[in-house]
Amino acid sequence: MARIQTDRMRRALMRSNTRLLLSAVMLFQALTMVLVAFQSEAVNVQALILAAALPVATALITVIMGRLWPVDRAILILVLFLCSVGIITLSDIARADVTPRTQAIYSLAGVFAMFVGAAFVRRWTQWKKYTPMLMGLCIAALLSPYLPVVGIAKNGARNWVGFRTLSVQPSEFMKPVMILCLAGGFANRPRFVKCIPTIAFAAACCGILLLQRDLGAVLLYFLTTVFMYYAATSNAFITLSGLGMGAAAAVGAYHVIPLVKTRVELWQNPWTDPTGKGLQLVQALIAIGSGGLFGMGLGLGRPRSIPLYYSDFIFAAIAEEFGLIFAIGLMAVYVLIIMRGLIVAFNARTSFHSLSSFGLVIILGLQTMLIVGGNTKLLPLTGVTLPLVCYGGSSLVSTFFSMGVLLGISSMNAEDEARDIEQLEIREAL
């Protein structure tokens, strides 16, 4: 009897009608992929398959996850939408080694990671006990690129580990882990002294990443730590001095690390060297300008003239293909996820879960802003990924895992609320 009651409650709690959203996303996926499939003389079979597979997969994942746990479906659908935008854009513009097929396979791995993330956070009840262990794991993983044989340096940053064809970026995978660590460390409003080990842990992470020259990740880790610390303790003094120290470190980095100086100079005026150092940014701006309000149209743009159009500059590529309005809409989708995520954080029952979801949302927002700002010349370029959209397995799987954790917490909130209502009904019945 009580079981049926809870189910009814669950469904009532998910009253918000996400069916319309799901249909719109499925329609978008199918139509765009059909367009891509028929854009040239020879029919693109791969795109045609994806035209059917993407909407079906989206629907299936939404239904399955919704059946398993009462997750926030809006977040889930928007996450899947962003992921499909990445696949669609790549189907349209990518050539050779960077293909939508690999991205689709990464996405499948990501979806799996999302389920794992949700399941994990629902079982992670002993966080108090295990947080120190998790911190150790995080540090060890971040240090792993220094291991012999498996450590790899790419693009001047030693932040990859891999074997043969499979290589991953620990700094990406450790983002959700680090946030769980911070949430564990900062939970239950500790005094400053009690925060010191956690802050030392965060500093160690930043230090390691700095040595690896993964500057975008340093910035993200740092800002997220500061914001989470402030949210957890309301200690404005420490927060502001932390930010001040960060600013000082940034100025120092400008003078010490040549890469930072180049990036800043290019950001100030990329047109001084439009065919050399400024090539990427100049081409990105040209692409955005060429796209105009409505875009060049799927398959009609030429974003391949931007170096790294599939990763660092995918936002500029999307702006060219889909246009300014769509690009702004894409940013709005991130904002929607952030706002829904904040609601999850508000509704969480423990400060650990609240802080975890808050941290995950903040890092997602900051990362998106950094790369969109970098693409549009508002900020100097930092090599972070556009979450869920840009090409690359590590970031995709890691962000899916993060979103899985967020969804897991949202399902716990929903269950708690259902339980509350049940209690209320029982009390009324008495």
Add this chain to the structure above:
Amino acid sequence: MKELRRNMRLVGMLVVVMFLGLGAWFAMTAYTQGSIWASDVHNTRLAASNTLRDDITDRDGNLLATTASDGSRQYTQNEQARRALSQTVGDIAGMSGVGVETFFSSQLMDISTSLLDRLSELFSGAEHIGSSIQLTIDGRLQAYVSSQFPRGYSGAVCVINYRTGEILAMVSKPDYDPYDILSRSDAQVEDTAFLNRCLQGRYTPGSVFKIVTLASAIMNDPNVIAQPFSCAGTWEYQGGRIVCAGGSAHGTVDLKTAFKRSCNVTFGKLAYQLGQERLRATAEQFGFNENFKFGDFVVYNSSFPRSISGMSGLVWAGIGQGEVLVTPLHMAMIAGTVANRGMMMKPMLIEKITNSLGVNTAAGQPVAYRQILSESAASKIAEYMYEAVQSGTATRAKIKNYTVCGKTGSAEVSDDKSVETNAWFTGFVYDSAHPYAISVVIEGGGAGARMPSELAAKALKAAIEMVG
């Protein structure tokens, strides 16, 4: 928990507001600057787009650049003329950074930010045609002047109408063939060929700068014209000495004689007598040290030293040596100012811009830039310049039946005396029906009295015949 929620709300709101700011900034810059970005020469899409660059024509409507039916960009057929016009017209690769093809590419392609325009094009699917641009340049004149330029020399010739400010010819040597760039064999093209020396060449003026020194003297003290100067061929002053060309002594001369014979000693003394503040003030009146923004093109700044220490610097500045630098266009404008009763006209290169519907969206109008000299001072300087052509250093610039006024210059560019001087001529036709001013500079051309004066006479005569 309550406090945690409050803090999270605060930070969350901060992030959302930052997102709004980012979105607004992105939308605003992309909307307002998008067309500028898109029309950049490094945009490879333009070559493949259905946007047609429209024609560039000269003042008589002769095609200087057009797009053929196969989409390729065509320039003047005659190779000599094509080369003569190369830096002025530019090329679609943007090698000549100041060419019309580059500087006006957004007009030529008429890339519009207007939402309405874009929508209508979106739905009509019409081929987008840009605006055509008519230049003030006379293509025939420019080709002729270029053909008469001494072979093997680098330099520039600039012909302007001093009453309207229209630029009639801008020859810059060496030049290049825009087709060489299109066929991607730009290795054959000399690097400096892409420079438009009329606009981008900063030259030591030498004696042509004496026009400015003379103007300063007359404006500051009208009695100076009666003052006798003695020239012994050299003048030893505290800390150095100045020599007249060939070391010839001019004896006791008045200013007129000193000017027409280009006496360095007299003008050195004159500069000293004036002092650096007054000389700099006049130079700056003429546009030295000024950030020219004429709108139709980019021209480099001319410079006069902002502070001179010691007598030597001042004396040399008075005869246009040392740190004084000028562009050929600016020099022609200075000569034109003298001819135009002291009024400098704003130079213009664009006659009109006509959009694909045949509507003129811009038309060049004569604009007075600044009254620099009083009418009496201007006519006095013109008289001296007339004397220089009649019986002074510039006699080879004479044209039959026309009053030509001018000044020669031989600018030292190195302390090494074996390096040939840059040869200058600047002057004008004193005729209200044919108001043409000219500047000629030939790098390493020796004395200004020879090659530049002859070339100026030919060019001005051609301008009278061709432009009318």
